[in-house]
Amino acid sequence: MRKPHHAIVSIAIAALTAIALPTAAYSQAAVSYDELAKNEAAANAENGKRVAPVKSIVNPSNDVSSDMQAMIGAPFPPHFNADPKSASEWKELIERRAKLSIANVPTMKEKLGVKVEETKIAGVHCFIVTPNRILPENRRRLLVHVHGGGYVFGPGEAALPEAIMMAGFGGFKVISVDYRMPPDFPYPAAMDDAMAVWKEVTRTHDARRMAIFGTSTGGAMTLAMVLRAKDEKLPKPAAIAPGTPWSDIDKVGDTYASNEWVDNVLVTWDGWLGRAAKLYANGTDLKNPYISPIYGDFKGFPPTILTSGTRDLFLSNTVRTHRKLRRAGVTADLNVYEGQSHAQYQFNISAPETKEAFTDIAKFFDRHLKE
Incomplete structure (x- = not known):
């Protein structure tokens, strides 16, 4: 009964x-x-x-560095439940967070041995990140980077940390796309900018020697860029690295519930994250594959490496993407780190897990990109 x-x-x-x-x-x-x-x-x-x-939930101690343990145990970020009511309030929040990221860029460039130049490609503001020493096998290779930040955070130099780490740890030349974002430029501005850059660079570079990478929003955009390249009959990259991708922008997936209040980076979809999703979509169906690429067709995708953590709010996004790629017959690797919340593998360049994550991606690219 x-x-x-x-x-x-x-x-x-x-x-x-x-x-x-x-x-x-x-x-x-x-x-x-x-x-x-x-x-x-x-x-x-x-x-x-x-x-x-x-x-x-106690912090994991086995197989986790002291640097990572400190990040895993950190309090929630003060902005996790931010609720901007206007474009000006969004811009104030975006600028405040950008200053925090930009402050770390000079030290990162020095420690990882890279130089950064500003440029425009197809009319889009970009950064070219070049390591002081490019590995011989990478001299003709080129990576395109699309940054994370919930489609709202990371303008200008605030977009650079991940690109600097990939260039420094991997020994690759990287183009980082400073795409337009809300509140002034909702969907599809970010994707249009990223695709304009991709289309332009593939005119002068062999796509078989190129890869696209990015984390969170950048991971979703990486996947969506391949979908658009397929649809627009453009060259596809030889490999991609969508880190903990926001592949379903809606609150769909097991760890949106199971890791809610456990992830100490994103914390919950119902805070700033969900508000940013709606701001970006601007009325477009959240299941549009260029916004939520998990609903796209992954057949014919290039080899893919995905990265996440056991406490990541987007762990299900990452796992669902991995399974869908495998079901489509795509070579796909999945790295999941013990205890890490969203994208914590790139928060501290001194943490051994950070070097490990980017080295794994670099090795994956080396296997799949033509020299």
Whole structure:
């Protein structure tokens, strides 16, 4: 006989309010582990939504560097629930965050041994990031970078950190696209800029020696650029690296729920992130493949390497993308890091996990790009 809804809710509330401690401390909680297990079994006795107890999650210590442990345990960013009500409020938030990123750029350039030049390609503002030493096998290779930031953050030099890391750790020359963004330029401005650059550089460079990469929004744009290249019959890159891609811009996917309030970077879709999604889409269907590339056709995609972490709000976006690529017959690697929230593999150039992530991507590109 089906248990009355109010009874299930009561059991669930009891389980949720009874304990807020990690597993190791159950014996000191308001209820014993055995009682908690009994309550949870009852609350999850029927097919449907999963009910979980409130709990603390300790930082992983095995196979995680001290630098990464510090990032994993950091508080939520102060802007995670920002709710700008106007274009001017969005711009103020964007500028404030950009200043924080730009402040780190000079040190990154020095430590990783790269130089940065501004240019325009097909009328789009770009940066050319060149390592002091380009590996011999990379001298004719070229990478195109599209930055992350929820389609709103990362204008100008604030877009550079990931491109600098790829150039520095990988030994590649990189073009970073400073694409237009909301609030002034919603979809499809960002994609139009990125594609204009891609179309122009493939006129003078062999696409078999080129790759596209980016993280989060940049990961989604990387995937969407390949979709557009297919549709527009343009050359496709020899490989791509969409890191923790925002491949479904809507709140669809398991870890939007399971890693909500666990990811200490994005935290929740219902904060600034979801508001940025709607601002960017500007009324366009969120399942449009150029906005949410998970709904596109991945057949014929180039070899792909994806990166995420076990606490990443976008882990499901990454996993869904990986599975869809594999089902389409595409060579696809998936690297998932212990304990990391969204894109934390690129937050600290001194963390060994950062060098490891970019080295893995560089090796993947080396296998698939023509010399």
